[in-house]
Amino acid sequence: MPAHDDLPRTTLPMxxxxxxxxxxxxxxxPDTSFAPITPVRPPTxxxxxxxxxxxxxxxxxxxxxxxxxxxxxxxxxxxGGLRYNRFHTTALCSPTRxxxxxxxxxxxxxxxxxxxxxxxAPGYSTIRPNSKAPLAETLRLxxxxxxQLGKCHEVPVWETSPAGPFDRWPTGSGFEYFYxxxxxxxxxxxxxxxxxxxxxKPTRTPEEGYHLTEDLADRGVDWIRRQHALQPDRPFFxxxxxxxxxxxxHAPKQWCDRYAGRFDAGWDALREEIFERQKELGVIPxxxxxTAFNPEIPHWDGMPDDLKPVLARQMEVYAGFLAxxxxxxxxxxxxxxxxxLLDNTLIYYIIGDNGASAEGAMHGTFNGSINxxxxxxxxxxxxxxxxxxxxxxPSSYNHFAVGWAHALSTPYQWxxxxxxxxxxxxxxxxxxxxxxxxxxxxxxxxxxHVIDVAPTILEAAGLPEPTTVHGVTxxxxxxxxxxxxxxxxxxxxxxxxxxxxxxxxxxxYHRGWTAVTRxxxxxLLLGAQLAAFxxxxxxxYGPEDWTQSRDLAAEQPDMLHRLQRLWLIEATKHGVLxxxxxxxxxxxPDLAGRPQLIRGNTQVLFPGMGHLNENSVIxxxxxxxxxxxxxxxxxxxxxxxxIAQGGMAGGWSLYAREGRLRYCYNLVGLRHxxxxxxxxxxxxxxxxxxxxxxxxxxxxxxxxxTLHLDGVEVGxxxxxxxxxxxxxxxxxxxxxxxxxxxxxxxYPARGNDFSGTIRWVQIDVDAEAANAEHLIPIEERWRVxxxxx
Numbered sequence: 001m002p003a004h005d006d007l008p009r010t011t012l013p014m015x016x017x018x019x020x021x022x023x024x025x026x027x028x029x030p031d032t033s034f035a036p037i038t039p040v041r042p043p044t045x046x047x048x049x050x051x052x053x054x055x056x057x058x059x060x061x062x063x064x065x066x067x068x069x070x071x072x073x074x075x076x077x078x079x080g081g082l083r084y085n086r087f088h089t090t091a092l093c094s095p096t097r098x099x100x101x102x103x104x105x106x107x108x109x110x111x112x113x114x115x116x117x118x119x120x121a122p123g124y125s126t127i128r129p130n131s132k133a134p135l136a137e138t139l140r141l142x143x144x145x146x147x148q149l150g151k152c153h154e155v156p157v158w159e160t161s162p163a164g165p166f167d168r169w170p171t172g173s174g175f176e177y178f179y180x181x182x183x184x185x186x187x188x189x190x191x192x193x194x195x196x197x198x199x200x201k202p203t204r205t206p207e208e209g210y211h212l213t214e215d216l217a218d219r220g221v222d223w224i225r226r227q228h229a230l231q232p233d234r235p236f237f238x239x240x241x242x243x244x245x246x247x248x249x250h251a252p253k254q255w256c257d258r259y260a261g262r263f264d265a266g267w268d269a270l271r272e273e274i275f276e277r278q279k280e281l282g283v284i285p286x287x288x289x290x291t292a293f294n295p296e297i298p299h300w301d302g303m304p305d306d307l308k309p310v311l312a313r314q315m316e317v318y319a320g321f322l323a324x325x326x327x328x329x330x331x332x333x334x335x336x337x338x339x340x341l342l343d344n345t346l347i348y349y350i351i352g353d354n355g356a357s358a359e360g361a362m363h364g365t366f367n368g369s370i371n372x373x374x375x376x377x378x379x380x381x382x383x384x385x386x387x388x389x390x391x392x393x394p395s396s397y398n399h400f401a402v403g404w405a406h407a408l409s410t411p412y413q414w415x416x417x418x419x420x421x422x423x424x425x426x427x428x429x430x431x432x433x434x435x436x437x438x439x440x441x442x443x444x445x446x447x448x449h450v451i452d453v454a455p456t457i458l459e460a461a462g463l464p465e466p467t468t469v470h471g472v473t474x475x476x477x478x479x480x481x482x483x484x485x486x487x488x489x490x491x492x493x494x495x496x497x498x499x500x501x502x503x504x505x506x507x508x509y510h511r512g513w514t515a516v517t518r519x520x521x522x523x524l525l526l527g528a529q530l531a532a533f534x535x536x537x538x539x540x541y542g543p544e545d546w547t548q549s550r551d552l553a554a555e556q557p558d559m560l561h562r563l564q565r566l567w568l569i570e571a572t573k574h575g576v577l578x579x580x581x582x583x584x585x586x587x588x589p590d591l592a593g594r595p596q597l598i599r600g601n602t603q604v605l606f607p608g609m610g611h612l613n614e615n616s617v618i619x620x621x622x623x624x625x626x627x628x629x630x631x632x633x634x635x636x637x638x639x640x641x642x643i644a645q646g647g648m649a650g651g652w653s654l655y656a657r658e659g660r661l662r663y664c665y666n667l668v669g670l671r672h673x674x675x676x677x678x679x680x681x682x683x684x685x686x687x688x689x690x691x692x693x694x695x696x697x698x699x700x701x702x703x704x705x706t707l708h709l710d711g712v713e714v715g716x717x718x719x720x721x722x723x724x725x726x727x728x729x730x731x732x733x734x735x736x737x738x739x740x741x742x743x744x745x746x747y748p749a750r751g752n753d754f755s756g757t758i759r760w761v762q763i764d765v766d767a768e769a770a771n772a773e774h775l776i777p778i779e780e781r782w783r784v785x786x787x788x789x
Contacts, residue, residue: 005043007040009466010468012137012468012469013470014040014141021033040142041143041234041235042235043461046235046460047344047346048237048346049347050237050240050332050345050346050348051237051240051347052241052329052347052348053239054245054352054353055241055242056093056245056352056355056356058355058409059352059408059423059427060278060411061356064078064428065351066274066277066280066281066283067274068259068262068270069323069326072327072330073327077430080432081347081440082431082485083430083444084429086447087427087429087450088425088448088450088500089352089353089426089427089449090450092113092114092419093153093246094184095112098128099111100350100453102451103135103451103478105478107575109132110123110125112501113503113586115160116587117587118592119592120592123574123575125594126157129475130469130472131475132475133474134173135453136239137173138458138466140175142461144235145236146175146176147175147220147239148178148240149180149239149241149242150180150181151241151243152169152170152178155169155182156168158595158596158615160182160613160615160616161612162611164197171196171197175239180216180241181193182613185247186730187248187730187731188243188244189210189741190202190394190731191215191740212242212244216328224339225335244324245321245325246357247398249391249392249399250321250392250394250398251324253392256317256321259319259320259323260316262316263312263316267315267403268293268300270315271290271406271407275411278410278411282443284547285546288547289545290410290547290549291412291547291548291549294406294413300403303403304381306381307363307381307384311364311400311403313388314391314398314399317392318404329349343434344433347430347432349430349431349432350450350453351429354417356406356408356416357416358402358405358406358522359399359417360404360523361401361402362402362403362523363401364398364399366379366390366396367650367669367670368649369649369668369726370670372726373650373726374700374725375700375723395648402523406423409424412547414522417505417520417522419501419502419503420500420505420517420518420519421518425500425507429448442489444485448485452481452482456482456483459481465477496510497511497570499567500516504520504580504581506519513541513543513563514540514548515540515564515567516541517536517538518536519533533581540553540560587725597615602618602763602764603762603763605763606758606760607736609734610732610737611734611739613733614733618765620765623696623766624693624766625763625765625766626689626690627689627762627764628687628762629642629688629760629761630760631685631756632684632756632757632758633683633684633756636755637659637680640754640755641738641752642655642656642736644734645727645733646731646733647727647738649727650666650669650727651728652666652727652743653738654688654690656754657676660677660680661709662675662746663675663690664746665705666743667719667723673718673720675715676717677709678715689776690706691708700721700724701722702718702720708774712774735758735761737753737754
């Protein structure tokens with residue numbers, strides 16, 4: 001391990017303190033002497049660091065931990081390093097990621113839930129306190145080169161627009177280089193990407209072979225090579241978080257087809273198979289007990305026979321996705337090997353930021369937006385069968401059924417979101433560092449948590465915890481370094497107490513014992529009936545119970561009460577209270593208490609604006625609204641997108657087709673409603689408008705759509721139903737074109753730019769949408785609308 005040097009590394013940035021000496025008159029004086037300029041570097045011998053974090057992968061998914069999906073790169077690293085079979089996450093993505101990047105518990109850094117559910121309570125605000133600087137900033141100020149590639153789901157939603165602020169984006173959080181997406185998920189074929197803070201588009205189309213994970217690996221390899229070529233003496237820290245295998249489950253067909261027929265026996269059989277293989281590999285003890293099959297999940301034999309081929313294909317696609325991801329990670333590992341950097345690179349390969357995702361509901365889904373909008377009844381078995389061959393392709397936005405998530409969390413109970421049980425929080429992890437880990441291929445069973453990664457990296461680099469960063473006194477790191485386990489598999493575990501909480505699901509680990517209570521079910525996304533917190537039933541599991549299979553609550557009530565009190569103490573210490581299990585209320589910024597980027601009933605957008613997620617655009621859902629655009633049509637006629645929101649999984653678009661104004665409402669990818677104008681838009685300057693008279697009250701109602709040209713109605717039609725909650729977690733709003741997947745197949749994904757000039761676009765909702773003249777005088781638009789921005 002590198003030795004500490006004499007630099008003042010506890011104060012970051014390190015203060016510039018030039019040594020006093022003789023001041024001479026001119027440079028030729030023999031007494032003129034200055035020390036050479038020396039760039040800040042970590043202590044001699046500090047390793048490069050590569051942290052890999054996969055998304056939504058259960059403990060029993062990858063072959064290196066007994067799963068059915070071949071992960072040879074993970075196996076290569078495990079054979080040359082260590083496997084940790086008691087490593088834990090928080091059970092949810094944003095909380096795990098912020099905990100990983102800071103070394104503090106998720107509520108301690110304001111990330112008690114995903115960013116979209118932020119409230120004004122400190123533990124749930126999604127605002128990282130400046131007294132808890134991220135690891136990347138500490139490493140950067142100590143001389144490391146830093147890069148992040150892939151998913152960043154830690155930026156408060158009101159700061160995610162291209163206007164910033166960017167303080168909590170990766171490049172404001174210690175990473176000198178960022179290439180990836182800001183949000184929970186992205187379309188692997190049509191991602192919404194940023195390079196630094198600049199919106200960018202993929203360089204290729206899906207038809208040309210584009211896939212995001214491959215793009216990220218390309219960028220990662222290029223960055224490592226460039227770094228080594230230009231600054232070979234400067235260690236690097238790369239955080240590679242591809243967003244795979246979060247839904248949508250998108251993977252090249254040839255990878256999915258490798259698993260054809262592999263899962264035809266169903267999830268019950270798969271669960272048993274994984275369990276036996278885990279014992280054979282020794283990643284669980286020989287006396288471990290497979291937990292009981294969850295009675296809330298249907299057995300494979302209970303599924304309709306004609307639906308089973310669809311369900312099996314869902315798992316084939318997921319397996320192909322995970323195998324393809326591991327293969328792309330292999331390109332990073334091989335680049336390090338080719339440059340002779342692998343030996344002194346500390347690699348963390350964390351196989352999942354939580355357990356497998358059960359958010360696909362009982363039958364899975366062709367389009368995840370359907371479930372998020374509470375419209376699952378629209379996906380009938382007949383519909384799923386008809387779309388089976390499209391799963392994993394650019395025309396899908398798919399997720400597998402709950403039964404697969406349960407199997408891939410083997411041998412544990414429950415899945416992602418369930419912070420009470422190991423199925424939600426235990427993720428297989430590999431640590432590889434040949435220069436310091438000589439016990440290659442061994443297993444480590446000490447309890448560890450994602451907050452332990454940051455202190456491990458600091459210790460490995462010979463760096464102290466900073467006491468001040470940018471003049472702010474720092475709170476202590478809450479994790480425990482895992483460095484002590486690298487050379488001693490029998491060492492007594494040092495991380496002895498750890499609380500868990502997500503959405504009211506909560507638990508406590510203390511010296512082998514666990515007390516847990518599940519408050520909510522992960523696949524009930526909307527409208528779930530929840531018990532009072534005090535009515536939740538607690539379970540107790542002993543130190544010898546590897547899988548949490550035998551509840552001891554009735555036998556040892558005193559121990560249960562002791563751990564319940566300990567949970568409350570830890571929860572109070574780290575900002576978990578008050579517990580918050582609200583659903584719809586937290587989607588409303590006014591009720592949740594978080595800032596809202598756009599307020600009022602009017603918003604004006606300008607040509608070229610894009611990459612605007614749903615938090616950056618006025619909400620038109622479940623209400624009457626109007627969209628007005630001032631355009632200049634060329635002599636050749638109008639063609640292309642005026643404004644579009646969403647994409648193939650749902651949204652709307654106002655565009656021109658063959659010279660006529662046209663509107664499309666895409667209902668969760670299942671049905672497209674079109675309204676066309678009766679006349680062409682003449683050459684010259686005009687005002688076009690679509691009015692949507694919502695047939696409320698209530699959610700998801702339809703409405704009457706009218707099109708107007710210079711205040712005169714030119715088209716009318718109806719939309720029978722609308723999306724009540726969201727169009728997409730990733731697809732954005734664009735003016736003058738549509739980027740990403742398209743709302744309608746009537747225009748291509750590229751080359752759909754409006755043929756003329758767009759002066760402005762105005763969106764009005766509720767009362768503001770009811771313009772009696774159906775025309776906005778230009779001078780009035782500037783006076784009123786601009787005043788409301």
